[in-house]
Amino acid sequence: MTELPDGVQRREFDGRTRLATRGQPVYGEPTDGEWRCWDAGRSKLGAMLESGMEIDLTGDEGVLYLGAASGTTVSHVADFAGPTYAVEFAPRPMGDLIAVAEARENLFPLLKDARNPETYSHVVESDLDVLVQDVATRGQAGVAVDNARFLGDDGQLLLAIKARSEDVTAAPQSVFESVCAELTEAYEIIDRQRLEPSHDDHLGVVARKR
Amino acid sequence: MSDQSTDSGWFAGNTADDDLRAAIKTGSANVPTDWPAVAVDTDFAADAGDYYTTLQEATIEAAREAVAKRQAADDQQLLHAVRAMDDATRTANELAERCTEWAATQFDDVASGIDGARALATHEPTDPVAERIVSLATRIDDLAAEADELRGFIERLVPEVAPNLAEMAGPVLAARLISLAGGLNSLAKKPSGTVQVLGAENALFAHLAGRGSSPKHGIIYTHPAVNGTRPEDRGSAARALAGKLTIAARIDHYNGDMRPEIHDELDDRMATIRARADDESADPAEGSQ
Numbered sequence: 001m002t003e004l005p006d007g008v009q010r011r012e013f014d015g016r017t018r019l020a021t022r023g024q025p026v027y028g029e030p031t032d033g034e035w036r037c038w039d040a041g042r043s044k045l046g047a048m049l050e051s052g053m054e055i056d057l058t059g060d061e062g063v064l065y066l067g068a069a070s071g072t073t074v075s076h077v078a079d080f081a082g083p084t085y086a087v088e089f090a091p092r093p094m095g096d097l098i099a100v101a102e103a104r105e106n107l108f109p110l111l112k113d114a115r116n117p118e119t120y121s122h123v124v125e126s127d128l129d130v131l132v133q134d135v136a137t138r139g140q141a142g143v144a145v146d147n148a149r150f151l152g153d154d155g156q157l158l159l160a161i162k163a164r165s166e167d168v169t170a171a172p173q174s175v176f177e178s179v180c181a182e183l184t185e186a187y188e189i190i191d192r193q194r195l196e197p198s199h200d201d202h203l204g205v206v207a208r209k210r
Numbered sequence: 211m212s213d214q215s216t217d218s219g220w221f222a223g224n225t226a227d228d229d230l231r232a233a234i235k236t237g238s239a240n241v242p243t244d245w246p247a248v249a250v251d252t253d254f255a256a257d258a259g260d261y262y263t264t265l266q267e268a269t270i271e272a273a274r275e276a277v278a279k280r281q282a283a284d285d286q287q288l289l290h291a292v293r294a295m296d297d298a299t300r301t302a303n304e305l306a307e308r309c310t311e312w313a314a315t316q317f318d319d320v321a322s323g324i325d326g327a328r329a330l331a332t333h334e335p336t337d338p339v340a341e342r343i344v345s346l347a348t349r350i351d352d353l354a355a356e357a358d359e360l361r362g363f364i365e366r367l368v369p370e371v372a373p374n375l376a377e378m379a380g381p382v383l384a385a386r387l388i389s390l391a392g393g394l395n396s397l398a399k400k401p402s403g404t405v406q407v408l409g410a411e412n413a414l415f416a417h418l419a420g421r422g423s424s425p426k427h428g429i430i431y432t433h434p435a436v437n438g439t440r441p442e443d444r445g446s447a448a449r450a451l452a453g454k455l456t457i458a459a460r461i462d463h464y465n466g467d468m469r470p471e472i473h474d475e476l477d478d479r480m481a482t483i484r485a486r487a488d489d490e491s492a493d494p495a496e497g498s499q
Binding site: 069076083089090091092093094095096098101102105106107108109110111115118119121122123124125126127136137138149150169 | 218219220233234235237238239240241242243244245246262263265266269270272273274276277284365366369370373434466468
């Protein structure tokens with residue numbers, strides 16, 4: 001099993017061992033002192049970490065997070081990482097994300113479209129260590145390839161592919177194959193794993209920038 | 211105001227808070243740079259910590275302002291976008307018919323429809339007639355491309371206006387429902403029986419006037435849960451789908467949360483309805499899927 005980054009621990013919650021980070025609670029998750037539970041059922045990245053995928057994180061990384069939504073997952077990322085840029089296109093969840101950011105000095109919310117990285121290249125710094133992507137749009141591979149510009153050498157991509165966003169009618173497996181094939185334009189795939197049962201028809205992908 | 215040259219950071223040339231926020235919202239750059247280092251070098255910030263503090267204040271305020279602006283009347287934008295997309299698609303198709311029919315008198319092997327017009331647009335015209343045909347074909351190509359752009363825009367906008375409706379119906383059908391109802395607000399207030407027959411108004415009023423049977427479904431026919439169900443069960447499927455769509459629209463309008471459970475409930479219900487076909491396929495007469 002890969003090692004967890006500093007700032008993430010396995011702890012007991014309600015008799016089960018689950019991931020936890022230190023920070024202000026965000027979505028009513030169980031807490032244990034200053035530790036708050038990282039619910040793998042609500043966070044694809046949480047599910048990827050919990051299942052022991054080949055993720056190389058040590059803590060304090062510079063992160064670009066695409067598809068931050070209400071900040072459920074990005075709040076945990078900001079708890080253990082360094083500067084964390086959170087891009088979200090929808091105004092409604094952005095309201096919640098702003099509240100999450102206010103409680104974390106290293107989290108920067110951006111109301112931007114992840115498909116147009118030019119619109120935030122003047123804010124997001126270069127040579128980041130990690131790109132986390134969880135966007136529910138068609139063309140998820142294209143988004144990851146376009147945003148590779150923010151990663152430094154050997155930067156990591158942690159991607160959750162949602163099959164139903166690409167094509168509701170196609171078999172998830174064939175969607176995953178075509179998305180992964182397109183990713184190889186900019187990345188080398190290190191590990192991939194289905195995220196069932198916590199997230200139906202999702203594939204977790206760990207890749208490194210070429 | 212903000213520096214518009216493409217490769218400077220959001221802080222370049224700005225000192226006032228208003229300008230900084232505006233730069234975050236509207237600025238751009240082709241490639242990212244090590245902005246914290248640039249900010250320190252250009253004396254915008256004393257050190258990286260100072261830079262990040264300023265950055266956070268500016269991003270939070272910019273996001274807050276952008277949210278307020280975007281939230282105003284988003285569903286109305288959607289309504290116009292989906293109508294514009296339909297008009298653009300229909301017009302492109304009509305013009306393509308006209309254009310390819312005309313082109314068939316001048317060229318060999320003219321394919322029909324928009325693909326045909328697109329192929330024609332690449333021709334090099336050699337005489338005045340061909341020039342007109344190719345020019346017309348070029349406009350059709352543009353118009354069809356605009357329809358595609360509008361679809362892309364709708365696909366991006368719907369999940370933010372109505373996340374549950376978009377997830378359940380797909381963005382385009384969700385946009386059509388909102389458009390037919392006149393807005394998310396009105397859709398959320400409609401009973402599910404009305405949602406079921408939205409888009410089948412002619413059939414409904416014919417039925418109410420005593421002609422014909424009541425329509426089983428309106429625009430929701432385009433949803434795979436309805437058109438993928440065998441004809442005998444489509445009424446049940448449409449009723450079940452309309453019920454869940456109504457709930458989704460209400461959650462989206464009054465709350466805005468994503469609720470995975472209602473999508474599972476619809477899947478369960480659809481599985482039950484489709485199981486009827488399987489039960490009966492034990493009969494020699496094979497039920498269609």
